[in-house]
Amino acid sequence: GNFFGSEAPDLKRNDTEEMYNFGIKHFFTDSLSAFGNVGRSARFATVDELFQFNPLGAQEFSVIEPQTAEHVDLGVEYEADNISGSISAYYMDIDNEIHFDPTTFTNINLDPTERKGIETTVEFRPLPEVSIRGNYAYIDSEFDEGPFDGNEVPLVAKHSASISANWDINSIFTLSSIWSYVGEKRFDNDQTNDFGQKIPDYDIWDMKLMGEHKGWIASFAINNILDEEAFDFGVRSNFTPGRYNALPLPERNFILTAGYNF
Template sequence: MDLSQSQYLTGTSNTRTQEINSLFGRAKVTLAEQLNTTLGARVTRDTNKLLNGATVDNEVFAVELGLEKLVGDQIVSVRLDQNFRIATLDEQVTYPAPAFTATDTPIAPQRGNSIELGWKSGATQTTIYYLENNDEIFYDPASFINTTVDKTKRYGASYSRDLSVISSIKASITGSYTYAKFDDGAYDGSHVPSTSGYLGSLKLKKTISDQWSIDMLSRFQSAQYSINDWSNTFGRRNAYLFTNLNVNHAGKLFSSKLTVGNLFGKKYDSYHLRSGGNLFRTPAEPRSLVFEISASL
């Protein structure tokens, strides 16, 4: 069970508040030898007090059902899952142009249903999934307003593996594919913006001694539509591959780490949007050097 409460201060005497109460439970039950099931449920109620003094209540409920079968040294699983997301206070107070005055924009909870199939053997794991969301929450930078899209669907797969290259070098590989489209409304058939179809990473760790190690992490992201290009008018952009390098030292009293961020100085955007036919972009961090030291007392 959890409880949270927050306030949104608008710079005036008006205050917007939100209170969220949740009750949840999860149980794992053995059905037969080497066959387990997981049952879970969560109910959440949130109360939003608007700037005009009115109150908006939402109540959502979600369940989870999973089956896991051990076959030799392999695990095969299937999971049916409901999900939801409640809009935060920040998302429900906007400053629309041209007045830019704090305005109530109540947003209904986002809800979804998914199915996932999984397989795991040792340090190798793969999953495939299908997900449908209703009233998915989106921010429209052109109008400065958070809104919802009637229906979206996603399906894809992911893969991960840990392995030893040689005795002193370990590698971790991940990769995923995501197909995401609007499935209703004005943008029916368009790809969901700010979503990359392909993601991947490779981490290499070299152990030099008990105290010294070096690791390098490279991440790849395929091109995507700008966050507010819901109609996919302007094409995909911002595919990149960047690498971070860490040199680590672990001592009895002091530990330290030297990080070279964006090792090869790759230029890409951390954020990009379209407005009035123009592209607005926030460049990502350039190459950086950070040194950290910590003590164990």
């Protein structure tokens, strides 16, 4: 042990999981195609996720199983000279999702969850130097087993969308802008879905001017132009009913960068 005798005991462990991905794509015409994917992925806990303090303040290793996910995606794509787009539907089954429990300050495995949804993207180029892109996603995320079976998974918004535009002003300058929307979602630590409050939906508008000339690179960005007050993460209190802690997003801010490529 160390000077205070509080170091974690040794841990030796081997985990093995299968990972694969298979896909197929068929062209009906030069512009229209359909695709499908099936796959399995895995994520192993990092040392930092395994190593933590127990309620008595002693250091220890937690037993965290590998996170695995199986998914199926089906969709169609269209691409022409000045317009392209895609729409896809997917299903994902996740086991042992690795999650930080803010009430115990430890990492745990969640009960099995499933996610199913739709994603669609459209890009339009009205001029060679201008592109406009829109995206929308819908996600239905629920616990699939355990005491919270059928409940919504915290911190997953059902709706999200974005619209971006890019303008190549000339050979030096490019102006880009993006509007992003994230729908309401349940607070962390609200697996029971009975908190009665949700993290509110919000939208953010950013803009950025970039320039590149003879090795010099510079940019000026205005983020959250409309100075919206919002937060993307919040956790339900275990001790005070109706209270929560939240991590606010930055309000209006400016970023100036400059550099030179040798």
